[in-house]
Amino acid sequence: MPQGKEKDLASVSSGHRGLAGLLRQARAFDALDARLQPLLPENARGKIRVACIEGETLVLAATSPTWSSRARLEAPTLLEAAASLWPTPLKNTRVIVVPNPSAP
Numbered sequence: 001m002p003q004g005k006e007k008d009l010a011s012v013s014s015g016h017r018g019l020a021g022l023l024r025q026a027r028a029f030d031a032l033d034a035r036l037q038p039l040l041p042e043n044a045r046g047k048i049r050v051a052c053i054e055g056e057t058l059v060l061a062a063t064s065p066t067w068s069s070r071a072r073l074e075a076p077t078l079l080e081a082a083a084s085l086w087p088t089p090l091k092n093t094r095v096i097v098v099p100n101p102s103a104p
Helices: 009-013 017-039 065-085
Strands: 048-054 057-062 092-097
Touching: 017 048, 017 065, 048 065, 057 065, 065 092
Parallel strands: 057 092
Antiparallel strands: 048 057
């Protein structure tokens, strides 16, 4: 590749179905997170994020054990909203601690 020119993710992944699928999935999780953030108290936004969907489970990432406790309190509201937005059924939540989840 010539110096000074970088390929964007779409062009890099276009020939790789697996990578393209992962990028679509990551974008979908980011879009869901963007829709759920306003439902959180202002001080929790960005501290609790959508990590992924595993089967029928909405997985939330919290930045610390303290925020994971708050995520569990907010989980019913987030699950209800996510279930109305996600194309497959969501019935459960799980909270994980990730010290620095990617910021929006």
